Amino acid sequence: MSRKMLGLAVAERSMIAVEVVAVGGQYRAVRAATFVYPDQASLDSPAQLGKAIKQFLRAEGFSARRCVIGLEAKWLMAREKLIPPGSDDSLVGILSIQAEREFTSDYAELVLDYVGPIDTHQGRQVLLVAASGQHVQQLRALAAEAGLKPAAITATTMALADSSDPADTDDYLLLHLTPDGAELAVRSGGSVRLLRRLSVAIAQDDSSDAAGSWMNDLAGQLRRVISLLPDPPDAEGKRQLHVWNRAGLDEESLDALAEQISAKAKLCESSADVDLAGVSGIATADAAVAACLGAAGLRGQRLGVDFLHAKLAAPTQRAVGKRSIQIAAGLVAAVVICILLLLHWTRTQHEVDALAKQITKMAPSVSKTQDIVERIRFARPWHDRQPTYLDCLRDLTMTFPIEGIIWTTSLTIQEDMQMVFSGKAVNEEAVLDVLDKLKDSPAFSQVRQMYLREAGKGQSEIAFAIAAHYSGPITK
Incomplete structure (x- = not known):
């Protein structure tokens, strides 16, 4: 297994890169940097952007070639599904049917994976997560152009939820605040059971009025999500809220948010299992996000969702080759021949049936004629022989x-x-x-x-x- 891994937290116009190495069973970040895409490059042009990333990595001294790519939740579709009791062998078939019903219009164009199942008071629950197949292919092409070999493509916020401090409770809400939005994950029963992109526009204005407006909007959305969750395990009736603060909010604002949703807030700025002391020139919270991705790849365990190795693959359209066309043409010709033979047989059968009826009608005459023939046959030796x-x-x-x-x-x-x-x-x-x-x-x-x-x-x-x-x- 590789002893170093590159974590790439991909956003729409930028990317955070952190190189993580494994030393004596511990994970340490050795270098980190933020790459802002050139004006003429985007994820829609993976070849051009991949070349720019390759130059960036070389200039910053990154040497790892294997990487784990993390996606923002806005590029994903997540659905919580209750499934009937049954064996794990039947799980893929059940989820395939539910996924086809859920994503009817573009099911064939998606890459699907799932987390779970976990047992809840409502039954067995699975989190079904879908990514655009085109988007996944663009990321693979981008990595290849940059000289990288992806080990996994996952959801960044889910990787954060899976890298919690072992001392923390296993049931909590994780709020991931980014400069351009907010994402929410709910962890329960040892895995992530909910993933949402919250429709909140984080104000860049530092005024108290602007901050208060979007914070109130965020609190309202969190309350709606929490109201649908089962009763909290906390004896005080409060949920644990872990906040990855990359939006620059102060602790007072975060405490106010926790108070509005009746939760106990914990500010997370670094990963519990990755040492970030060796990195500089980048915000600790930003570095921690990509470091979690790199550490997840080094652990060698399967991530919550991995769109490179999806457990639930939607059918993909395949290009029709010359050989396939020849086979199809042969099958069509065989079908046509079979139809013609069937028509010929049917027509012949009708003629046979008509002749059979005619023979039946002629049976009495044939019997009389046969008697005459027998008499002639009996007398013939007298003349012929x-x-x-x-x-x-x-x-x-x-x-x-x-x-x-x-x-x-x-x-x-x-x-x-x-x-x-x-x-x-x-x-x-x-x-x-x-x-x-x-x-x-x-x-x-x-x-x-x-x-x-x-x-x-x-x-x-x-x-x-x-x-x-x-x-x-x-x-x-």
């Missing part, structure tokens, strides 16, 4: 005369189309005529007469038998 037998019978019949003077009584046809048929005729001439026609026909071959004789005694018919080979149908 064995037509030669029919052709043989036809060609054989064509050789017989139509007068009926010759006829067959038996016919045998083998698989190789060898056939033998026998019959009777009224005379031999009819048999010989058929025999000649068979021999002359190209459809038959190997034609021979097997016998030719009288059919029997007392009969006039002639019996015959002829063998032949059927070669195939006669083509016409």
Whole structure:
């Protein structure tokens, strides 16, 4: 851990810088100075202001490069939130929802952190604190330009409240008076539970009338805040009021302020844990404010709020890169293709449904047709598979005369189309005529007469038998 740390209390037009070193467990401020911004430089131009700060630090002899930056409360938004009982694991989720509701318009542009929770008589309370993301980025850029490395960015008044004297009570109000305003923090239960920027214009006029006017205004605002706090722990019914007086008020005015708000006032001009004896050329109260920031960084403990390491980060807008555009385009194309496929499938499904209905209507006709097909299939072998037998019978019949003077009584046809048929005729001439026609026909071959004789005694018919080979149908 670094043995020296730079505390920077940043205001709108100036900055207090104090370098703190750790020696034997004690913290000591070794140099301090106030830097007033050049006329042409501001926090809105971090590069220009950072260069000016770098020259200032070199000229004043600052050597620390790590720093803790403290912000005024006017740049922050703080809200006290009551949360339901629950585990710490669910705390971030609960606060994220509440923060989004609280800072609806600019939630995404904020850096958020929180303090707590602490137990109060009303329940568990958390202090939600938000800073502008742009402002935080400007401070980081400013530090980088000045050659510094920020360890934390916090609220200056909260750092003062956390650096109280251990001998003091842990429940008190801290009033931080600056040359241009007033800030209030309420410490209770070991942490800060309230942070406010009071709308008070501190008069630079030393007249009693001017001082009395803004002091009365300040007292009125303090009373309104105190009225909302729980009963004071003090036995006398008075609250402790710690005043960091950087506005130059005298003790008499501060006592009068404490009397108006029924509080016990304590003037704070130096930090209890930082030795400021080694610094000069700057008001002790001013040096103590920045010294508290430096000491907080050296202690290595997490500050009440730290916008560099926020526990509750709002979503940030990211630049869209070329790769992201390509992925997005691919996703869009995939979605379009899916839609087209869905439309095509829907149209096809409609067609399928229509055809299914048509098939249902045609079912009776199809059944009848199927019966016809089965019958044709059953009869087809007689024509498609064995037509030669029919052709043989036809060609054989064509050789017989139509007068009926010759006829067959038996016919045998083998698989190789060898056939033998026998019959009777009224005379031999009819048999010989058929025999000649068979021999002359190209459809038959190997034609021979097997016998030719009288059919029997007392009969006039002639019996015959002829063998032949059927070669195939006669083509016409």
